[in-house]
Amino acid sequence: MRNNASIEASTIRKVTVRIIPYMFIAYLVAFLDRVSITYASIGGMDKALNITSTAFGLLSGIFFIGYFLCEIPSNIFLNRFGARKWIARILISWGIVTVATSLVNSVTHLYILRFLLGIAEAGFFPGMILYITFWFRPKERARNVALFMTAPPIANALGAPLSTWVAQNVHWAGIPGWRWLFILAGIPAVIIGLITLFYLTDRPENAKWLTKQEKDWLMNELKKEQEEKVKLKRLPFKEVIKSGVVWKFTFINLTYVVGLYGISFWLPRIIQSFSKVLSTTQVGVVTMIPYLCGAVAMVIIGRNSDQTGERKYHAALGPFLGTIGLIGVLLSHNSILSMVLICVATVGLYSFSGPYWAFTSSMVTAELAVIGIGIINSVGNLGGFVGPYAIGWLNDSTGGITAGIAFLALMLTLTSIQVLLIRGEKSQVKNTKSA
Secondary structure (H helix, E strand, C coil): CCCHHHHHHHHHHHHHHHHHHHHHHHHHHHHHHHHHHHHHHHHHHHHHHCCCHHHHHHHHHHHHHHHHHHHHHHHHHHHHHCHHHHHHHHHHHHHHHHHHHHHCCCHHHHHHHHHHHHHHHCCHHHHHHHHHHHHCCHHHHHHHHHHHHCHHHHHHHHHHHHHHHHHHHCCHHHCCHHHHHHHHHHHHHHHHHHHHHHHCCCCHHHCCCCCHHHHHHHHHHHHHHHHHHHHCCCCCHHHHCCCHHHHHHHHHHHHHHHHHHHHHHHHHHHHHHHCCCCCHHHHHHHHHHHHHHHHHHHHHHHHHHHHHCCCHHHHHHHHHHHHHHHHHHHHCCCHHHHHHHHHHHHHHHHCCHHHHHHHHHHHCCHHHHHHHHHHHHHHHCCHHHHHHHHHHHHHHHHCCCHHHHHHHHHHHHHHHHHHHHCCCCHHHHHHHHHC
């Protein structure tokens, strides 16, 4: 007869190995599809369709409008239809939209398809977070969320050289490389979506890959948490929306996301501005360096924050480093130094998320969290529209990238200041219910 510790260890190991690699790959593909337009842009799409910087900024950002509108309904459907079917639907639909983008013949077509891509992908990230709660206890969730959240910087690091190479070198059947980029980015999502229908398991009770003892142990552990939640008084939406602490963390997330996606969609062009001699493929290779630095920093800073238990100053440090890096780029006249400073900026951007969400969870009371964190995430994601569009408009208005970089530095400065201005302990936050 196996003891409880042995059952616990084997169950957690099996669940982690079964779920986290899958989530990582799916999230990696999501980001490749999301940013494929960035590499298509420098690979010939802008010239073929006469796309201005303002139009490109709007194309990059309009994705987040569709995402914002459909994020909460998508999560509701995931709970209703089951994770296996709904996540498969999300993957297949966004893959189809990405492939269809290869057929566009005007900026208007692109606007429509980028908006539809946001609708198709809506709910994927929060759906993944929700899915983790079906399988892991609270003490295992932070670590596993961090593992699959390294996918965005790694996706950008891998996608940059690969995507620019495809855009410049793949011209099969007389189709331009930038069109092939959308086709080759969309197909993996469809394939993974089909695999999801056979691979993913909705709940522990359906897991044939766990023994009966393991299933019983896991279901019992998760049932304990559910019983605690039932005892908890949850505040209605109208009370949560009055909470000052929820809106403080919402605006922190909003200004941060402006900076994050401003960099994500415009980094290849920023690097291209450092040197006029780099080919499109070379820009892609160089672009992977800052993202690799960001992925490493995300793990190191997150681990250090967990070990020390300190959240506030770890969270404030990230956007501060981002500001220093971007201001340095504005002042630098040396290409190599500018690249070093861009790496500093991306290190700051990607090291923020872990400590920030841990800080948010510690400051927002459980009564507020169910609806409050949804508000923080949904409204914050609108920064993904503001950042890329504002940079595009500033580029066209000023004739250069300088004003756009300065705008991003300002947003990250505001992020850091807002974090530092958060005061009080969780017990004080509870007073906001009557604010």
